[in-house]
Amino acid sequence: xxxxxxxxxxxxxxxxxxxxxxxxxxxxxxxxxxxxxxxxxxxxxxxxxxxxxxxxxxxxxxxxxxxxxxxxxxxxxxxxxxxxxxxxxxxxxxxxxxxxxxxxxxxxxxxxxxxxxxxxxxxxxxxxxxxxxxxxxxxxxxxxxxxxxxxxxxxxxxxxxxxxxxxxxxxxxxxxxxxxxxxxxxxxxxxxxxxxxxxxxxxxxxxxxxxxxxxxxxxxxxxxxxxxxxxxxxxxxxxxxxxxxxxxxxxxxxxxxxxxxxxxxxxxxxxxxxxxxxxxxxxxx
Amino acid sequence: xxxxxxxxxxxxxxxxxxxxxxxxxxxxxxxxxxxxxxxxxxxxxxxxxxxxxxxxxxxxxxxxxxxxxxxxxxxxxxxxxxxxxxxxxxxxxxxxxxxxxxxxxxxxxxxxxxxxxxxxxxxxxxxxxxxxxxxxxxxxxxxxxxxxxxxxxxxxxxxxxxxxxxxxxxxxxxxxxxxxxxxxxxxxxxxxxxxxxxxxxxxxxxxxxxxxxxxxxxxxxxxxxxxxxxxxxxxxxxxxxxxxxxxxxxxxxxxxxxxxxxxxxxxxx
Numbered sequence: 001x002x003x004x005x006x007x008x009x010x011x012x013x014x015x016x017x018x019x020x021x022x023x024x025x026x027x028x029x030x031x032x033x034x035x036x037x038x039x040x041x042x043x044x045x046x047x048x049x050x051x052x053x054x055x056x057x058x059x060x061x062x063x064x065x066x067x068x069x070x071x072x073x074x075x076x077x078x079x080x081x082x083x084x085x086x087x088x089x090x091x092x093x094x095x096x097x098x099x100x101x102x103x104x105x106x107x108x109x110x111x112x113x114x115x116x117x118x119x120x121x122x123x124x125x126x127x128x129x130x131x132x133x134x135x136x137x138x139x140x141x142x143x144x145x146x147x148x149x150x151x152x153x154x155x156x157x158x159x160x161x162x163x164x165x166x167x168x169x170x171x172x173x174x175x176x177x178x179x180x181x182x183x184x185x186x187x188x189x190x191x192x193x194x195x196x197x198x199x200x201x202x203x204x205x206x207x208x209x210x211x212x213x214x215x216x217x218x219x220x221x222x223x224x225x226x227x228x229x230x231x232x233x234x235x236x237x238x239x240x241x242x243x244x245x246x247x248x249x250x251x252x253x254x255x256x257x258x259x260x261x262x263x264x265x266x267x268x269x270x271x272x273x274x275x276x277x278x279x280x281x282x283x284x285x
Numbered sequence: 286x287x288x289x290x291x292x293x294x295x296x297x298x299x300x301x302x303x304x305x306x307x308x309x310x311x312x313x314x315x316x317x318x319x320x321x322x323x324x325x326x327x328x329x330x331x332x333x334x335x336x337x338x339x340x341x342x343x344x345x346x347x348x349x350x351x352x353x354x355x356x357x358x359x360x361x362x363x364x365x366x367x368x369x370x371x372x373x374x375x376x377x378x379x380x381x382x383x384x385x386x387x388x389x390x391x392x393x394x395x396x397x398x399x400x401x402x403x404x405x406x407x408x409x410x411x412x413x414x415x416x417x418x419x420x421x422x423x424x425x426x427x428x429x430x431x432x433x434x435x436x437x438x439x440x441x442x443x444x445x446x447x448x449x450x451x452x453x454x455x456x457x458x459x460x461x462x463x464x465x466x467x468x469x470x471x472x473x474x475x476x477x478x479x480x481x482x483x484x485x486x487x488x489x490x491x492x493x494x495x496x497x498x499x500x501x502x503x504x505x506x507x508x509x510x511x512x513x514x515x516x517x518x519x520x521x522x523x524x525x526x527x528x529x530x531x532x533x534x535x536x537x538x539x540x541x542x543x544x545x546x547x548x549x550x551x552x553x554x
Contacts, residue, residue, distance in 0.1 A: 098424055099417035106409050139447055140411075 349524025427460025
């Protein structure tokens, strides 16, 4: 995708029938760190990689709770995500006030899609540069929705978005058949295992010794389980559980490292290809 | 208090003790039924009740709810429209009985019908539940009352809620909502409610047969004693058929079994 004369405005169609600005907005999602969403028969889980942008700062919030039955995990421009989460919270609260019930997840997604679509059809607005995975539970069961800047929302059995999310998607596809029967612990472990593939390669090399230091954020919602972001201790507990469940995978990784020439000093000599840095605060790197 | 043998009033420029205070700006304020709203152009809108429906009675039983109302809409003390169904099927989960000003009932039914059409347009098999509708009506009616422009209605909303639980509630013109195993509006509140409460078994819900029998008895009492009731009535039934579907209909019209033979024994007529 390269610059052409039809991409200056979101209201311009290209001769091929594409809206380039909307597609460029989708690229913003690929710049954020990976996040994974998956569901079993009773629970929906979100796992996100929360790497702080530098040693000095804390990591950006990736997971936002919207209501007792719903939460989102984002990839892309954090400021846009904040605006959308404020809108979703306000909608859920109004619904609860008027109807004394939780907003059905599918309807809320239609509502959000309509709001986001308006920005793809006006010359004075731009599309929201954030993709999100929505985990919700209502009386139709658990839901995972993927929402993109193009205002499309897809109901998914499992999904991963963000940079290097392809390996997570591969893991999810491979294990998709087993998710429905998973217990709460098992589905959490699957989520953690899925996201491990999305670590930058030098991170994976450093961290394979102690998975427990993985910077992840985990949230769960489901039957008799209001939306909850897990605490540090619970994170560690599930990281260790995932560790045990996937012991063989770790050994494979250490074989690869043995083949590399020994590195002198603290830092590897070759930093390797890194993600492009952007001026806008995102949940990077 | 007694000065020179003359009784002095307790205060000046206020209401006399025991009188309902007439707030300035409202004519004839003592009677809640007559409420005139004034606006800047000096025209007044009367929000008095004109064509009215009388009592509605709702009873919850183990499998669902029954809501009964007579088929009369009165014009003051004239029995004007004698064949009007005041029980409405809202959707497969909800039935509603409307009492009070009938024009306002029709107006709120239009809004509710629009809501149901919206639900159908979503085409996602999510149908509104009675508790949600009752809460929504409470908010609407309270809002209207707070703006001094009430809808003069008293409704009974019942049906099957989530987890196949029966639900029954009464919402009135002031936005006061109340949920119980028996609710009623109008004269039924005085005549039918004590009758049903007395018959309620302490440890279990009514069965369908018990609830139906109570409806029949209460409609009879209401016909005899409430001058604005007629002898013909309809009954809305909403009950669980199986785990995924309900049976929700308005049945009738039924006729009260009038017994006037005792009249011969009454002396003086």
